[in-house]
Amino acid sequence: MTSYPKPRIQLIMAARKALDRRGAAAIIRDDLAVGATSGKEWREVSDIATQLGEFGLALEAATRYTATAPHDMDYVFFTAMTLSRMGRHEEALRQLDVLSEKDQSHPAVLHFRAMTATRLGDFAGAETFLRRAIAISPAPVQWLALSVAKKFATGDHDIAQMEAVLPRVGRAPADVRAQLFYALGKAYDDARDVEKANWAYSSGAALMRHAGGAPNGELWNNFVTRLIDGYKKENLASLKPSDADGSRMIFVTGFPRSGTTLVEQILTSHSQVCDGAELNLWPVALMPAGEPAFDSATAYKHAEQTRQSAVAGDFTFEDAVAYQNRSKSADPWGDIGQDYLHMVDERFGTNGHVVDKTLNLGSFMGLLMHALPGAKVLWLRRRPEDCALSIYRLYSQLGTLPWTYSAKDIADFFRAEDRLYEHWTQMFPDRIMTVSYEALVSEPKDGIRRILGHAGLGEEPQIFEPHKSKRAVSTASMAQVRSPISTNRIGASDDYRVFTDEFRKAYYG
DSSP, rough: OOOOOOOHHHHHHHHHHOOOOHHHHHHHHHHHHHHOSSSSSSHHHHHHHHTTTOOHHHHHHHHHHHSSOOOOOOHHHHHHHHHTTOOOOHHHHHHHHTTTTHTTTTTHHHHHHHHHHTTTTTTHHHHHHHHHHHHOOHHHHHHHHHHOOOOOTTOOHHHHHHHHGGGGGGTHHHHHHHHHHHHHHHHHHHHHOOOHHHHHHHHHHHHHHHHOOOHHHHHHHHHHHHHHHOOOHHHHSOOOOOOOOOEEEEEEETTTTTTHHHHHHHHTTTTTTEEEOOOOHHHHHHHOOOEETTHHHSSOOHHHHHSSSSSSEEEEEEHHHHHHHHOOSSOHHHHHHHHHHHHHHHHHSSSEEEEEOOGGGGGHHHHHHHHOOTOOEEEEEOHHHHHHHHHTSOOOOOSTTTOOOOHHHHHHHHEEEEEEEEEEEEEHTTTTEEEHHHHHSSSSSHHHHHHHHHHHOOOOOGOOGGGGGGGGSSTTTTTOOOOOSTTTTTTTGGHHHHEEEEEEEHHHH
């Protein structure tokens, strides 16, 4: 029997720890070239490759893991999940077709099919899969998914069912119980019972905040001050120029729920834009410049809690200078720009523009503008009260958006991010265009034309009806963007007086 060398996971991790993204990827590539065509070790390799933004390597490793005997559901499901993370949803569904009839009825498989249907705009299909899953196991996550796919009405039987399930999940982890509260909040809101909706959302948010801990807004605000003080025009000009271009990229950023998905949908309707997503790849490209001490710039944690590398930093200007000084490359910032563009090519191919809808890019904007001098940015701004409420009502996995569980936490984060917005838009007025959500939905034709002009795209008829696009949407706004552009969410926070008054007091002072 032929003996194949096993993946050199320790060596890969050593390169990762040394912030050598290219080196870690090269080891994985070499191991795939000579390694076995199956084996449990490939799962960990696939996970690491995904973290490195090497989607092709991740998928090849996942395929080898799935080929490992016995061919049970978990192995097949892993590759389906990998494909889904890459936006290849139809392929992911075909991957599941090989499962046995028994496994096809597993709640996890039904949930996966339902979420894929929701992303593709098939809400009726999603509801069918979720009702099958709920009949087997009425877990809170299934109800949460149903709340995304369905519009509830007064007296809805599903509301009564969720209310009946609520006492039975009392011993579940806090974040699991919270899922049911958020689902009920959405249902009550649909039924226009604001009092009950406010109770459900606040109950879910309190559970999440207790489980994750209160964020340190002062720590984040101090970090923002360091960024603004460091990234001044003269300091950025002192860095070596980048030979990477980046004109392929259109960045759409802003707060969650500020209209970024709508703008992404508009742009991706254009024939010269191949696709887009919340890529979250820019921090990965910046790996050689030091890991962020703030855990993807959202978790407010002290640096020592999150450092995994021999060299670490917050991507402040001081960290940028330190990276440039230790780099042996003649084009250190071009290397980072090219790494990012390589990861985009891995995901989307090489043709057409790509929309990167990574949220809250403000803490990385200086180095992004420097390393990708041809890139353009559209920065969404929405009425703070409406945006804050929409964020508050959004269930986010524990640890991902820890500032979203109270009006005061949201206000603290908004004020700090407002400072970054003002700083970057003043520094790059020609490359960053502000898009008002209210203006866009009130006068969509004018707003869309402004967006196209900034992105360097010509006018095409289909971009004025972005809700008709059949592309997959994986963000929290996956249901809203399937409807025509409308003004019906302007002023939505006015109904939630308790939350809105608390937010205004904290935000405006």
